[in-house]
Amino acid sequence: MQDKLIDDEEIRLALLRGYNILDTAPEEGFDEIARLAGEICGTPIALVSLVEKDRQWFKAVQGLDVTETPIQMSICAHAIQSGDYLEVQDTTNDPRTAANPLVTGDEQIRFYAGALLTSADGVALGTLCVLDRVPRVLTEMQRTTLKILAKQVMRHLELREALGAAEMLRREVDHRVKNSLQALEALIRIQTRSVKTNEAREALEAVQGRLAMVSNLHEALYLSDAGAMVNLSGFLDRVVQTASAQMPQGIHVRHQVEPCKLQSRAASAVGMIVNEAIANAAKYAFEGRDKGAFDITGKIEGESYVLICADDGGPPAAGGVQTIVGTGLGMRIMQAAAQQLGAS
Structure with missing residues (x-):
């Protein structure tokens, strides 16, 4: 031949x-x-x-x-x-x-x-x-x-x-979005240093935390081989690592999340819930304390996935469990995210 x-x-x-x-x-x-x-x-x-x-x-x-x-x-x-x-x-x-x-x-x-x-x-x-x-x-x-x-x-x-070309394009988009969000985070961080009031500083830090969560989502998508699917365990590792920096010194954030594949939109909603829960606990739960813990657990129970964010801060409660229903922006964001998931 x-x-x-x-x-x-x-x-x-x-x-x-x-x-x-x-x-x-x-x-x-x-x-x-x-x-x-x-x-x-x-x-x-x-x-x-x-x-x-x-x-x-x-x-x-x-x-x-x-x-x-x-x-x-x-x-x-x-x-x-x-x-x-x-x-x-x-x-x-x-x-x-x-x-x-x-x-x-x-x-x-x-x-x-x-x-x-x-x-x-x-x-x-x-x-x-x-x-x-x-x-x-x-x-x-x-x-x-x-x-x-x-x-x-x-x-x-x-x-x-x-399909291969579409996957390459998706990865490139996720990579570029992640980089853009990180650049925006950096700008907000710089702006935060110059503000005069605690209220403005807290607002900017909250925005920065939410941007970081979305940036983590796009990083998880970029690194994933499953297209628009995200491994919830690996994704929340990144969210927790970023968000836990807000916690007062001496407060430990622990997480144990069973693997679960989610569509990117659903993963974003879960990440928003965890991010806001950590941010709210950091702000309100541990005032005047130098020790404490915030626990995140996720596990499959039957046909449901149960996600729990719980802290041991706040005043003592009867029975050892205290549930606080807030009306602030963080709570509204968590409620909206839960509704987006069809969760209760």
């Missing part, structure tokens, strides 16, 4: 590598198409084969114990070179395949049929192919079906590429 399969071989190879599919793990969608192709064509072997310069690599393999072969063993490369569907009914009688190690060696391949995997620009990247160890002839229905399934492989590739 010649190194150069088509006139614009470098363009073909660049396009193939642009899909970021080579050497990736098996995926069920591709495996199912290969399996279906083999069943319809009545062959023991079916492959989704992508042809590189020096090798052919199999995204899906049915009936063989290899994931790639050297280009010299690639019958699919002949299909790309021909620019059309290729069917070799007896490989020992075709000069293109008679000396191929797959034909003369242990595999004893005697039949090959491959439908091109063609991009929207008409460039062939590989084939969906079926092979057998005995000569055979496909019916017109089998040939047509193989070509249709090859188009489905390309749709999978294109969808995979589009």
Whole structure:
């Protein structure tokens, strides 16, 4: 097999590598198409084969114990070179395949049929192919079906590429938003140093804390591999680390949160509740005290997720538990966040 399969071989190879599919793990969608192709064509072997310069690599393999072969063993490369569907009914009688190690060696391949995997620009990247160890002839229905399934492989590739591009864009947006929020935090921090009244200082610090919570959310999204889903445990680690800096010296913030995957909007609401609870406790709960604790626990109970923010500050209460219902901005924010979650 010649190194150069088509006139614009470098363009073909660049396009193939642009899909970021080579050497990736098996995926069920591709495996199912290969399996279906083999069943319809009545062959023991079916492959989704992508042809590189020096090798052919199999995204899906049915009936063989290899994931790639050297280009010299690639019958699919002949299909790309021909620019059309290729069917070799007896490989020992075709000069293109008679000396191929797959034909003369242990595999004893005697039949090959491959439908091109063609991009929207008409460039062939590989084939969906079926092979057998005995000569055979496909019916017109089998040939047509193989070509249709090859188009489905390309749709999978294109969808995979589009999702990858969308994920990169999302990560870039989250990264930029996080950086913008951190810059705004820094500006507020500088402004806080110059204000004259405690009331104004407290208001600016509250805004800074809320910005930090949202910044933490975007950092969690940027680092996540789960798209718009956030691991609540890791996210709250960041929220607590930032917000607990508001606590008076000697007050310990402890948290034990079971992992739970949440949509980013829901995670934002939970983060807002925790941030406001810590901020309110720091402001009101521990006045005149040099010791205390604020505990955050999250756990799954049946079909619900129970989140508890509790401190041991404030005046003693009958039964050892004191519940304070406030009417300030922090409490209103927590109530609104709970409503957004559909929580009670």
